[in-house]
Amino acid sequence: MIRAKHLSITVGALFFGYAIALFCYGYVAMEDPAYIWDWGLYYRFYQHFGALLPADAGAWAKEMARSVRADDYNASSIALLFPFHMAFGASRAGYILAIVACFLLPAALISAALSIRSARQYGLGNSDTSAIFVVIATVCFPPFWQATLRGMPDIAGLIPLGIATWLILRSDFLSRQTVRTAIAVGALLWTAFLLRRWYAYACLALIVCTFVVTTVRLAYESQNRPARMREMAIAFPIIVGVAGVLLFAFQRDLAYRVLTTSYSDLYVAYQTPWLDQLSLLYRRIGPFYAAAFAIGLIVAVVALSTPILFMAAAAFLTCFLFSRTQAPSVQHGLPMFFWGLPVAMFGFLWVLSLLPATLRTVAAVTGVLVSVAIFAVALLPGPNAALPAIAALAPRETYFPLKVENYPEYQRLIAELKGLTADGDKFAVFASSPILSDSLLDALDQTMGSRIAWASQVDERDGLGLQAIRAKYAVVADPVPLHLPETSQRVVTVPAAHILEGSGFGAAYSKLAGPFDLAQGRKAFIFARTGPLEEAQIRALETELAGYHSGWAWDGVDLVSKRQ
Structure with missing residues (x-):
């Protein structure tokens, strides 16, 4: 028994x-x-x-x-x-x-x-x-x-x-x-x-x-x-x-x-x-x-x-x-x-x-x-x-298998970026969401990592890293995809807005490709930098971000963040 x-x-x-x-x-x-x-x-x-x-x-x-x-x-x-x-x-x-x-x-x-x-x-x-x-x-x-x-x-x-x-x-x-x-x-x-x-x-x-x-x-x-x-x-x-x-x-x-x-x-x-x-x-x-x-x-x-x-x-x-x-x-x-x-x-x-x-x-x-x-x-x-x-009895927050809406458009975006960066140039993504981010493009194609100038995501944690703004190419979506309130992601929205509007440092960019029809109706574009990032443009970014976060300043090299 x-x-x-x-x-x-x-x-x-x-x-x-x-x-x-x-x-x-x-x-x-x-x-x-x-x-x-x-x-x-x-x-x-x-x-x-x-x-x-x-x-x-x-x-x-x-x-x-x-x-x-x-x-x-x-x-x-x-x-x-x-x-x-x-x-x-x-x-x-x-x-x-x-x-x-x-x-x-x-x-x-x-x-x-x-x-x-x-x-x-x-x-x-x-x-x-x-x-x-x-x-x-x-x-x-x-x-x-x-x-x-x-x-x-x-x-x-x-x-x-x-x-x-x-x-x-x-x-x-x-x-x-x-x-x-x-x-x-x-x-x-x-x-x-x-x-x-x-x-x-x-x-x-x-x-x-x-x-x-x-x-x-x-x-x-x-x-x-x-x-x-x-x-x-x-x-x-x-x-x-x-x-x-x-x-x-x-x-x-x-x-x-x-x-x-x-x-x-x-x-x-x-x-x-x-x-x-x-x-x-x-x-x-x-x-x-x-x-x-x-x-x-x-x-x-x-x-x-x-x-x-x-x-x-x-x-x-x-x-x-x-x-x-x-x-x-x-x-x-x-x-x-x-x-x-x-x-x-x-x-x-x-x-x-x-x-x-x-x-x-x-x-x-x-x-x-x-x-x-x-x-x-x-x-x-x-x-x-x-x-x-x-x-009705189950968790309201479901965790279904991950699916990417309009996946072929992401593949088209990746293919375009791979062609542009074949000679060693880098691109940055000014978005922070499961809809679009540098992490997403890297996940969808793991050969992309070496081509990415990783962008800042969260204000208090990251500050604004300038290496992404110095990159040859920029990917921006309209409206800008975020995963947190905009008040905590100015390091994403401020650069993205300048590039989309052609204002401030964004005046040194030209639209190169797009639109790419991404998830939830977002449209992404590739911009190419036409001139170097100048100190006056960095100072303007410093002033703009300091208006949102008191005490933020440029370190003179690659970071605008709260002064330590």
């Missing part, structure tokens, strides 16, 4: 894994290669480091160490994906499958384990059917897939973060095996930060919530209070100390930059009101999981479920801390959803417990089917159109 059960689980897991692999390959096959910005950054790392390791292991190790030590976007997570590069080459499908197999599935299983453990402490979800429902619903949870299918490996950080959460709960909030657990938690929190620096907010939230729980328990504990106080006095300095030592040992350059940089100022363009950020997170989970989370939270409060309330608090605190810097992009919500999902599962399992025993299996199977259907309608256009009732 036990052997048959294990065989059934093994066969089911293999079938499920095969279905996931087919889904990944099918999803990528439907895409146009518009892997811009973060969607393509780590894919480039995967291609580069995957080819470098077998060619020169020493150079690979040296470059990887430098990246870990200093880069904001380091390549540490990519190092773990090399076996997939060996097996599948540098293909996008192999890359996505590598992230899913190495990071998404382990993270989802850890989340499912936290859900089952926390629920069973309160007599919920004790059946195998309930456990299978939790596992499948967790693996199919759309927010785990949204960033992953866009090529971002940020979900890797959930693995050490989830293990740290498990250890804290298993040790009854550091009251058992205190020193050993504290050392492990410190190392795991640093690992999460190593994989992606923005996990610092989640790491801080986990430490704070753990401290609050232990302090509250201490206030109500009459016995062994001195011993518990000693444990706290030992545990938290160890956690912080271990994480700090590892940080400065392996990432000292990055650590210094983090400590001396105001990220709230740097990313002010990405900030929105907190309620708008909560609305954004809701759009990424949809009413089905949001309702389950609300039910689970209410039940946890009534039942005083410490593990569930602990994870809910960690999710909310992470959201609050991160919101001080910027609105969460699709990848930044991962730790919030990771801790929030066990709360939702607690709500699901509580509802199941209210049903007669004869209906629980049917309800659990129905829940599995609904979660799989939500997964499909959130990520694929066909099911989304065919299942409107399910789509």
